[in-house]
Amino acid sequence: MTFQRRSVLGGFAALATLPIIPAHARPTRRQRIGVIGGGIIGASVATHLARAGADVILFEKSRPAAGATEKSVAWINPVVNDDHYMKLRLESMNAWAQDDRAYGMKAIWGGSISWAYANKNDALREKAALLETTSDKPRILSEADISRASPGIWPGKDVAFAFQTARDGHVDPVFATQRYLAAAKRYGARILYPCEVTAIRIEGGAIKGVTTTRGDFDLDHLVSVTGTDTPRIMALMDRKLELAHKPGLVVHTAPRPVTTKLVYEASSILEFKQYADGRYLTSFTSGPPRLPQHAEILQHQMPFPDAMLAQHHGEMLIARTAEYMPAIAGAQPVRILLGFRPYPLDNRPIAGPVPGVKGAYVIVTHSGITLAPILGRYAAQEIVQGRDATVLTPYRPSRYIDA
Ligand SMILES: Cc1cc2nc3c(=O)[nH]c(=O)nc-3n(C[C@H](O)[C@H](O)[C@H](O)COP(=O)(O)OP(=O)(O)OC[C@H]3O[C@@H](n4cnc5c(N)ncnc54)[C@H](O)[C@@H]3O)c2cc1C
Structure with missing residues (x-):
């Protein structure tokens, strides 16, 4: 199964979906990617990474959707007073329609x-x-x-x-998160909960793994999608972020x-x-x-x-x-x-590599129900293919996090 590529809006890239890599065509040593956080964005990221062929493991300290996701209004909408950001949201609404069909989200x-x-x-x-x-x-x-x-x-x-x-x-955000996690598992991802990430191993400025309440895991990449806990995860990498x-x-x-x-x-x-x-x-x-x-x-x-x-x-x-x-x-x-x-201080998403820590990626944003499908796709594109999603340029973590 491959998703259709289609052009969405003037100036914005064609909807970023990566083809599913069949098992026989995957590189022998797949990239080991840890995703911290089982909210809707973490679940979307895990789905799109696993779909693109990565060896994914998601760590959730409590239970899926236990953070902001289950307390959300979960209105999927483009409305914001910023042209670029509005177009990103519209692009995500197109991605929502695809994920709704592919994973049975029952969006209304x-x-x-x-x-x-x-x-x-x-x-x-x-x-x-x-x-x-x-x-x-x-x-x-x-x-x-x-x-x-x-x-x-x-x-x-x-x-x-x-x-x-x-x-x-709009969606039931808990149900949508569960549907993403079920899809991620079908693509081979492991979903661990309750399982809290308590330490992050960095050697020579690069991610090597994490320590969790269920043991240590070696990793090539780590994606933090931990909502309001993001400052705590950044502190584990000796980085400062205020929300x-x-x-x-x-x-x-x-x-x-x-x-x-x-x-x-x-x-x-x-x-x-x-x-x-x-x-x-x-x-x-x-x-x-x-x-x-x-x-x-x-x-x-x-x-x-x-x-x-x-x-x-x-x-x-x-x-x-x-x-x-x-x-x-x-x-x-x-x-x-x-x-x-x-809620980032400027109410714009934060999405991209963590400055100064090779292999670390962070996503934290309000309107995460609206944005989950597109941020999942772009994270997979950037991490698995190593191809920059230039549309994310205004949203890079470097505007708040120093290297
Ligand atoms: C009242 C309210 C209304 C909203 N209305 C809307 C709306 O209408 N439309 C919209 O698009 N958005 C809305 N939002 C925003 C939206 O809900 C969030 O942006 C979105 O849920 C964020 O998802 P997430 O996966 O990034 O974070 P979260 O859902 O917060 O998930 C983060 C997860 O990380 C886990 N975690 C944290 N630390 C660790 C650790 N060390 N180890 C393992 N796991 C960890 C947490 O347990 C949590 O489950 C609303 C939010 C609120 C609160």
């Missing part, structure tokens, strides 16, 4: 509607203007159009700007009759969607408000300080969402998740 491709009120509409207008320049042109909506385009949605009065996109999608601290709250409800396939963004306040099995997911777009009871959460990663606070947030979030989508009113919160976004 229903598009999205975003709206803003007067005080927030500049940023949304800017994003729509950038989308206009791509193949995914937005449809500008009036206040009344929103409920016509998606019956059951009531944005309220004073909508200053709104648009609909046709190609956005922003961005908590986020997500609530899953008990299933209700299915009413929509779209993802909604209400004025940078809420994002919400419904899964095919009827569960709603709703989330505050920005983190918790700066209240005294959130002081700890706003400072460092931690579980909810107590179950009552979690329950209160769950019910409040559902009630806020019901102002726009009455169908969710009174739904039971069944999972109330406090997540921490892997």
Whole structure:
């Protein structure tokens, strides 16, 4: 099986997919590549590396998708206020369509509607203007159009700007991660969990292996895809990296009759969607408000300080969402998740070789659900084929990590 190559967007490379190397055609000594992290990006990287013929072993300290991935809204979208980055996301959406078909991700491709009120509409207008320049042109909506385009949605009065996109999608991120890992295994990768990487062996400035809670492993390459733990992994290589601290709250409800396939963004306040099995997911777009009871959460990663606070947030979030989508009113919160976004300081992906450590590669980014397919492909291209993905030039680790 080989993927079709097709040109995606002006200025961007043809979708980077490497052919599967049949066992008999592989070099006798395959490259041994360790992947640290079993979130969606690590799982995609492991899949695409193994598919390209590498001898892959993935180490996950807890369980697949246990990090930011399972706490994600998992909206696959191009929308960002940066032209180059938007095109990378669109390219990844094409790769998503391929991986959805190849690995059975059950993504829901229903598009999205975003709206803003007067005080927030500049940023949304800017994003729509950038989308206009791509193949995914937005449809500008009036206040009344929103409920016509998606019956059951009531944005309220004073909508200053709104648009609909046709190609956005969403997934169950835990299921998608499991599907990638199943594919990686079929391509020969080993997936170890729980298995924490506790030390990294570097000799003569090059990766030689790792020490884990399940023993030592010799490696030729090491890929860190450890989300908010990335600074800790970089420290094991004597490298310094700082990320922003961005908590986020997500609530899953008990299933209700299915009413929509779209993802909604209400004025940078809420994002919400419904899964095919009827569960709603709703989330505050920005983190918790700066209240005294959130002081700890706003400072460092931690579980909810107590179950009552979690329950209160769950019910409040559902009630806020019901102002726009009455169908969710009174739904039971069944999972109330406090997540921490892997967030580079400039909110752009970090992807590429670790400066000064031969054989080490790092990926850490927000919007990792959107970007997982394309970053997996480019990592495989760069590591297995040794061919630079020039489209990643603006996202290199060297802008934050010194050699
Ligand atoms: C509230 C919220 C909403 C979001 N909404 C969206 C959205 O709508 N769309 C979108 O595209 N993105 C969204 N994101 C971002 C997205 O979820 C992340 O970018 C993505 O999940 C990152 O995946 P990852 O595999 O890099 O990291 P993670 O999922 O965090 O996985 C890292 C893994 O590394 C493991 N690990 C760490 N250290 C070690 C070690 N020493 N040894 C072994 N294993 C280790 C951890 O256990 C973890 O499982 C959202 C995130 C949050 C929190």
